[in-house]
Amino acid sequence: MKSQLHPLYVFLVLTSQTSAWNSSAPSEVPLYGLSPPVYPSPASNGTTSPEWAAAYNKAWHLLSLMTLEEKVNVTRGFTGSCAGNTGAVPRLGIRPICFADAPDGIRGTDFVSAFPSQLHLAATFDRDLMYAYGKAVGQEYYHKGVNVALGPVAGPLGRVARGGRNWEALSSDPYLSGQGMGKAVSGMQDAGVIATAKHFLLNEQEFRRMPNMTYEWFYGEAISSNVDDRTLHELYAWPFYDALKAGAGAVLCSYQRANNSYACQNSKLMNGILKTEMGFEGFVVSDWQGQHAGVASANAGLDVVMPDGGFWGDNLTQAVTNGSVAEDRLNDMVARLFASYYYVGQEEYPEVGIFADDVQHPIVDVRADHASIIREIGAAGTVLVKNVNGTLPLKSPKFVSVYGFDADLKAEPWENVARYGGGYEVNFGWNTFNGTLITGGGSGGASPPYIITPFRAIQDRVLRDHGIVRWNFWSDNPHVSATTQVCIVLINNYASESFDRPSLVDDFSDRLVNNVATNCSNTVVVIHSAGIRVVDAWIEHSNVTAVVFAGTPGQESGNSLVDVLYGAVNPSGKLPYTVAKQEADYGQLLNSSVDLSFFPQSDFTEGLYIDYRHFDPIIPRFEFGHGLSYTTFAYTNLTITYLPTANTAPLPPSNTSITQGGHPALWHPVLLISCTVANTGPVPGHEVAQLYLGIPNAPVRQLRGFERVWLEAGGGAKGATEVVFEVTRRDLSVWDTVVQEWRLQRGVYGVWVGASSRDLRLEGSVVF
Template sequence: MSLRPIASVCFLATVSAFTANAQSVPAERANEARIDKLLKQMTLEEKMNLIRGDVEPAATNQGQAGYLPGVPRLGVPFLRFADGPPGVLTRIAGQAQTATMGVAATWSAKDAEANGVAIGREARSLGIDVVLQPFINIDRDITFARGYNTLGEDPYLSGVMAAGEVRGEQAQGVMSQAKHYVAYDSDSYNIFVDQQALHEVYVAPFEATIKAGVASIMCSYNKVNGAFACGNADTLKTILRDELGFKGFVTSDWGGVHNVHFINQGLTMEMPGEVPADSPFAGMMKTYFRTRPEDTGAPSKPNLAALAGMLGGTIPEETKGGGMDMNAFPMDSDNATMRSALKDGSITEATVTAAARLVLYEIDRFGYLDGKQKHNVTAQDLEGNGKIIEKTAEDAAVLLKNEGGVLPLKKDASFALIGPTAGQVAAIGTFGERSPGMPERQVGPLEALKKLAPGAKVSFAVADDMTGVPIGAGMLSHDGKPGLERVNEKGVKSVDATLDFTKTNGKALPPNSVVTWKGEVTVAKAGAYWFYLQLLGTRGILSIDGKEVGRSGAVKGTVHGDVQHATQDNGLPTTDGLDNVRRAVELTAGKHAIEVVTSIDTSSAPVQVRLNWMTPEARERDHAAAIAAAKNAGTAVVFVWTRDKPHFELPGEQDKLIEEIAAVNPNTVVVLNTSQPVAMPWIDKVKGVVEMWWPGDEGGVAEAKTLLGLNNPGGKLPMTWGKELTDYAANSPAHPERSTKGVDGKTTFSEGVLVGYRWFDDQKIEPLFPFGYGLSYTKFAMSGLTVKAAGDGGVDVSVKVKNTGSVRGDEVPQVYLDAPATRPAGVQFAPRTLVGFDRVTLEAGEERGVTLHVAPRAFEYWSVDKKQWVKPGGQRTMMVGSSSRELPLNAVVPE
């Protein structure tokens, strides 16, 4: 991959070209008469094939999350559903895009739409019809295992960005599926939330996507006020259909159906529907929309080991846990199926027809009945999408601290880059439901910086070597003889001095090889040894002393075709592009039994297997080398990372590393690759901090350009960065009912509308960095605020923004509305609420007027008593500035 400067104008031109070349879909409305005619020709079972997932035939299966059979007899095509966000997850690796929280940090609807364009184009390339994104739950609880994948804590920001993404995706002829509806904002599965907060906070982003024409919505796993979200008449019928006028289809989250009668409460489609018998999900996901006779055999049990492997396991730095608890997942709650329900009349064929009609409506609206689908796999637009990814990563950069102008780095200076994510880009953070990325396209910040600043004196210290070295031949034996015993799929035995079979050393094994290695490893001293099972083209399990230590995450019957992706188990692949199963094992001095067992994935790629490790002594040497490198450099740049496990904390000894480096180098800069806030015990000891999120395949270049000032960071925080975890509403010790554990098994969002910065403002809690915060390498001033009534009942807010510094940069004027002077009894208001924003680029010295429209809804609240939106009386004030806590301009809203 080449290093290339990407100008904003080129970026926007590229996006415009993408959109212009897209198919003219979706149509505003479908052909109702055509749909009616098709439904009249369908049998009951054919209608079921429009509302129940199935298993795609192996010959064409792309390993996507879901498959809908369609009705081939009548020309109704099948649909493929693929996971995200971001990007597209199939058996073929897609490009890694900037993490969703990074997209939110751009505060740019243009960037959001461009990312939608890239996602839609990638989906078309990979033969996908429905992309399971945007993810628009609220980042209410930063300990929520999936909170990192949201678009931030504010419903307005989330809605604007989500709507932009939907427009970009669907302009490519691909259906978007907004998820997860609704109040899926905690690891608890039993949520209680009042109707005002439900409407104003949790439903609001979904309403924005509906206005953008989203084709489908995914209902969530949790209960909402006592009923499962996928069978909740209040949220699915009253709110989604009646109040919001949604015309598309509602798909269950995978395994989110617990009763066939959910279809009577507003559910359209069951996913995954039929589950392969050998899938690890078979024991935990029942097919309720089944019309054939029930299986009479004993029910299978979930393959917990396989599921644990799929979720990534615990790498050595993540000693404090985090992540999803599969034991808490709601299991089946009823035995009746569609077959029995139709027979006893509790579900009618008319209900099935109505559900099938909703799906057929979108199939027709998108032109799929007229052949506008694309199911063949073709080359991805790596360069075109790559430009979008790099531009997004640059726009997402948030400068949190810049004491003494330590940044940007001078191109002829001396600096040390420290940390594994300095050598390799932290493209995806955690594998999850997203594009796995392409290691062959990834350029690390170190390499990028050397090319962009050839006159600089650059050193590198890995500090935490995640690739390690092969276990030496002198430490491996079997039956008292040197080397490990190898047994292949035919039972043929041989001996290998080391376990190191890769393309790098020219010893990769033939495709579809199945091999087991057994023997002993001898260690001289007791201690924590970090073992790295590294694979590609195969799956593997590592056992020590007869106990399974770790396994690769590719699992047959799950969501990406049983193909082992290089980024799956460690986030960072090895430096030569292998998947990396890393585990810490305490060993006593002496011999220990060791076994590696492989099995076939479906890639048919050469089988690569290597067993590396890092001894305690090697780790100590690397740590010392990092301190020495920092001491001998003019500036020390420490790259730190997290996969959001543990929460609100950097994994391993990264905090200690920063402290020690800052002690030997007064010019220490920290680059964060995270997706949620982390504690910063070292914040007063370093001069610079820049948040780069998980920036995608092209992020290493974006990081280098940001450090060097070739990109002026203009991103803003999409969440409040607290000083303590307990500062957040969901984690307040005074309110245990709000936590995941809740009280008496119930989690109550008792903070109401006071989510994120609203809670901090209401409780007068000083954050470390406020919502909407972000510095720049230049300075800006705002003036001339005016607020005028608009014809639609809203207002137009105008402000002048001036770049008072010496370099080009971006600013985001943010508009907040205060609470009404007169508050109706029983109605909750935040001290201030975001109601408008825009991102503007200004040359040095340039001033520009910006006008932002604030819609009438911003002035209304949801009346629980009246069950409608109501505008309160009393004076309101608009405030404008650069963050939720920096609002120097204000003006009274005209009556």
């Protein structure tokens, strides 16, 4: 039982706290933005596709057999071996529905795989790999008996450069994120598991993401992400359209407030945008402990609460009985849950194979051959950003020196470092305890069955070449042999759920790189980073000959890296974010909003101008979409074709039913834009051709297409190909806040195709 505080004590605490904040008293008057109410919650009817219609027929039949108490019981969470479990209906043969993390593999259990993070996946710019990733992750969930996978992730989008969870999501660009969401959802649900698009919506920082009523140094409600309607649609909601178009059966609402209303009781987000504009047929589940009201959340569109009864359970039964929540709303909650269940075909499903670690249990090994796709994606998402005079690929050097805490697994805490230093003093920073980084922290991180470290993989390769390896994982000023042929320095930047990053650099790692480079004329720097890493402390050092952004590549980390370093794989990864020359260049987008008031606010006053849109007038160190290859590519023959059957009226037809994913006209192709890409160098490899459009009354250019193509060396028939970008009505539209619809504007649209957001090789225009 919770202790009770005397009202006078509460008053005194509040008074002293608010005085410290220079505020007379807590006030819920918003500083910016109000979320408009949208009621009632629309009931789904399964009309968006034949598959959903069949699923709803089964769900409604089941619903007709259930009592009020049974209906309420399946809308709430219960403790079990899964991250969350719904209630069961034993008399109808309905088992608990199992929910589990994480987007990059199942967390907290054994005999599962640790896949690359979704940010790493986005760096591949490869839809086929995005689908294969989703399919493999989904297969592991399926065979572990998990009904609902808590992923993929489109929020945070990556507004804040230091955001703690940016690594979990696909990209700071909504188009790239949306393409990844659609493919990952398709792959996961083709494997038989319900995919959960999350976090809906505007969960862009970790600081004060949840309310705090414990009278600590800050006190009050969660941060409110305040955003205008157009920006909400064109940036933050955009990838969720793709997830729903692909059939996502679940959406998870986020922790924080959105325009001063908690996301899990925000009727504009759930009733208005998700269930009306996007035509969502599935169910909305709260983030764990993300429900903050009972009746309000039910009427605003929440369908399932986790991980327990929250404000529901018996309270929901009472609310339905007294009319505070209509029984039709409860019926819709249950119908949505089981329609998703039937939509992916879960009537015959494996038993749950997740067990407590301290209890002897049967082995349920679900890994199959997924190590191979993990290794492939790990290499495909590795980004080469600097390569002087063909330093890479390595030419089988005989003497290789390896430095940096990221090279190997972390040592046991407080292990005697003298064993690494030969008995002399070793200076190290706290980050050296991290060890190599394969994923970020928190609920988004998978549980690796093993880790192939960079050091292990490099050592194995050097032994194949009959060479030698020297290493130092701890010191920031290690000894460098005069005989060494290449120095590989491995550093990382950690990030996690629950806190935002304190910096995009760290002094220890920067000293390490500079000290090694001062003594080694061929220094290759490898960065495993859960997000952006600023590198200007050493990037122009004349002895830093190559730099690789190796992301968070999962359990096959070392193998993926060595495949690229030694040329078994020609790098084709592209940065899914912008790397600035200095942290200050991110402006207000560098840090999370630090507001210690009772009702903290984060105003997205930059609107559409995040990441590369923000950097249009600022020269970055490495732009969005940048990534080098061991070969060269030429772009020619830009062609723009209007599709004669396309409807190019300013607004979509008003007499058309909405399907899951929004107005069907949004997905109709309007243009075909093509070009020829040729490999003009000596090495076969992939190139990622990128299409950018300049939409009137919008940022200068926005990504609206990409294709990763394989090209043989030296041109010729196999060394060149036509790349075709299909441009939909949605790709060309802006959100009209007056008519509340996607508008195709009249005017001139710029067209650019190239190798990055700034390396634009071809230019044209279209007029509507």
